[in-house]
Amino acid sequence: MRKHSVLVNAILISAPIVAMTLSLLFGKYQAAPREVVNVLISKAFHTADPKISPMLEVAVLHVRLPRVLLAMLVGMCLSISGASYQGLFRNPLVSSHILGVASGASFGAALAILYSAPQVMVQLSAFFFGLMAVGIALTVSSLYRTSSPLTLVLVGMITSAFFSSLVSYLTYTADANLKLPAIVFWLMGSLAGASTRNLIFAIVPMAVGIMLLLAIRWRINVLSMGEDEAKALGVDTGKLRLLIVLSCTLITSASVCVSGVIGWIGLIIPHFARMLVGPDHKALLPACLSIGGVYLLLVDSLARTFTSSEIPLGILTGIIGAPVFAYLLTRGERWS
Numbered sequence: 001m002r003k004h005s006v007l008v009n010a011i012l013i014s015a016p017i018v019a020m021t022l023s024l025l026f027g028k029y030q031a032a033p034r035e036v037v038n039v040l041i042s043k044a045f046h047t048a049d050p051k052i053s054p055m056l057e058v059a060v061l062h063v064r065l066p067r068v069l070l071a072m073l074v075g076m077c078l079s080i081s082g083a084s085y086q087g088l089f090r091n092p093l094v095s096s097h098i099l100g101v102a103s104g105a106s107f108g109a110a111l112a113i114l115y116s117a118p119q120v121m122v123q124l125s126a127f128f129f130g131l132m133a134v135g136i137a138l139t140v141s142s143l144y145r146t147s148s149p150l151t152l153v154l155v156g157m158i159t160s161a162f163f164s165s166l167v168s169y170l171t172y173t174a175d176a177n178l179k180l181p182a183i184v185f186w187l188m189g190s191l192a193g194a195s196t197r198n199l200i201f202a203i204v205p206m207a208v209g210i211m212l213l214l215a216i217r218w219r220i221n222v223l224s225m226g227e228d229e230a231k232a233l234g235v236d237t238g239k240l241r242l243l244i245v246l247s248c249t250l251i252t253s254a255s256v257c258v259s260g261v262i263g264w265i266g267l268i269i270p271h272f273a274r275m276l277v278g279p280d281h282k283a284l285l286p287a288c289l290s291i292g293g294v295y296l297l298l299v300d301s302l303a304r305t306f307t308s309s310e311i312p313l314g315i316l317t318g319i320i321g322a323p324v325f326a327y328l329l330t331r332g333e334r335w336s
Helices: 002-025 033-044 054-089 101-114 119-142 149-173 179-188 196-215 217-223 227-232 237-259 265-277 281-305 313-331
Strands: none
Touching: 002 033, 002 054, 002 265, 002 281, 033 054, 054 149, 054 196, 054 217, 054 237, 054 265, 054 281, 101 119, 101 149, 101 179, 101 237, 119 149, 119 196, 119 237, 149 179, 149 237, 179 313, 196 217, 196 237, 196 281, 217 227, 217 237, 217 281, 227 237, 265 281, 265 313, 281 313
């Protein structure tokens, strides 16, 4: 058992490094792997190599590298958020989008695109409305006499349906030639517009949310035992639930605003992580970071190299995620 644990940990630590390295080596711009490595070494050690093509340097450092890092971060955020929500609500069928953050962010982005806002305003609008959607869900659920995790889930579904209807209205009224294609493409999810600016914009809220979840991951174990048991052990369940929701909202909203809506990651990745490390959130959340980041990075690499025109990520994650999740259900895989 100890040897198995050491092997699993070694794989989880090394897999992101290997995946990032391989993703940097391949792309639409044809170049030998040795040339790509020379570009990275030259940049890391601030040395000038006259043999390096300026076009290759731009392709690697300003196109591939920000995209690879964003793919890793988005996959990590969606997967750790999904695992945290599944522990919070004691339900293996919830995901990182359960409280309406994706629908709210979609409405914000669609609204900004409809009014021809610049890219940075589209991202800010998506981020703000994603936070606002979850804020509405929390506020409405607090109005009920018996505030429980189930109530919060149901209110989140209502909020998600409300903002989804608003998105449908915006797509219905959008100009079919100019605005509608941009809105639809954003809703399908993509990292085609990844840049250093996007990376800087998203990395701070992502890092804060991830660190908070990792710091309280042992408390999620207590909370997943049930409300009464957690209170008996001296845990303030109300404050802990709010902290988890706020952390997950922060990282999910930051992810959606730079990548669009990418489904299934927060649902299926925690199941794979449990198969490797078990249900203990002290090991589960770090495992989700590794597996989720590698998974989305591989999907994104497939999306940008498989065909001449880039495939939206939401399409690929749905095609892969639906049958995989159906397989997990047939296994009767335990989640806690």
